[in-house]
Amino acid sequence: MRRLIVSDLHANGEALEAVLRSARGGYDEAVCCGDVVGYGAAPGETIAWAREHAAVIVRGNHDKVCGGLSEDAWFNAAAREAAQWTRATLTADDLEWLRGLPAGPVRLDTYEVAHGAPFDEDEYLVDDIDVEDLDHALERPICFVGHTHLQCGWQWTRGGLYRLPVPAGHEEERLVRLEPETLYLVNPGSVGQPRDRDPRAAYAIWDDESGLLVFRRVPYDIERAQRRMREAGLPAWLSDRLSAGR
Numbered sequence: 001m002r003r004l005i006v007s008d009l010h011a012n013g014e015a016l017e018a019v020l021r022s023a024r025g026g027y028d029e030a031v032c033c034g035d036v037v038g039y040g041a042a043p044g045e046t047i048a049w050a051r052e053h054a055a056v057i058v059r060g061n062h063d064k065v066c067g068g069l070s071e072d073a074w075f076n077a078a079a080r081e082a083a084q085w086t087r088a089t090l091t092a093d094d095l096e097w098l099r100g101l102p103a104g105p106v107r108l109d110t111y112e113v114a115h116g117a118p119f120d121e122d123e124y125l126v127d128d129i130d131v132e133d134l135d136h137a138l139e140r141p142i143c144f145v146g147h148t149h150l151q152c153g154w155q156w157t158r159g160g161l162y163r164l165p166v167p168a169g170h171e172e173e174r175l176v177r178l179e180p181e182t183l184y185l186v187n188p189g190s191v192g193q194p195r196d197r198d199p200r201a202a203y204a205i206w207d208d209e210s211g212l213l214v215f216r217r218v219p220y221d222i223e224r225a226q227r228r229m230r231e232a233g234l235p236a237w238l239s240d241r242l243s244a245g246r
């Protein structure tokens with residue numbers, strides 16, 4: 001089975017559209033690591049896609065706050081404002097769906113899915129030191145996470161911990177051939193608000209039959225997404241950062 005792995009859509013309709021166009025025909029099922037909403041101007045659009053197409057999904061911290069499940073006291077002012085706007089914009093039915101999303105990790109036959117970390121849905125896994133001892137927490141050969149908005153991955157072999165290659169510069173994709181008897185932690189990057197200084201939308205495709213993992217970046221209509229955010233009255237800092245990818 002070929003799976004489209006997405007995370008942190010953050011109500012960016014233009015970015016999601018570009019990802020789906022780019023991935024079209026290349027996957028059988030979609031998996032979402034959370035944060036469908038928050039920050040962007042198109043929460044109804046990203047929810048509509050996730051509701052219909054995400055075969056596996058976990059909730060993100062923004063899904064919890066926008067759905068009204070947890071306090072936004074630890075959000076910065078812009079994130080809080082966006083969460084309030086999102087809550088006021090969504091239908092009661094969509095809010096209900098957000099509140100019903102499962103907490104990660106969700107464990108399937110051959111893989112698991114979490115928002116932050118397999119041991120804590122709100123934890124950020126950024127550096128090698130954050131994941132060093134995580135192989136003991138993994139209960140499947142491959143674990144997909146999101147939350148940091150950084151496209152990255154690690155592999156544990158008998159020799160130690162290695163970083164997986166991701167697209168750099170103008171590269172569109174990087175292929176990783178997965179090895180047996182090896183543990184992997186993979187972050188597909190953020191569809192709707194990348195923070196790795198590459199403004200292009202990020203996603204991954206995982207084929208469990210051929211053992212191929214592809215990290216991909218795709219340009220999208222950033223200006224249109226920004227215009228919609230401004231028109232919605234969302235904080236300028238949130239729309240500005242999309243063009244910097246940080």
Ligand code: ZN
Nearest residue numbers: 008035060147
């Ligand atoms: Zn996020």
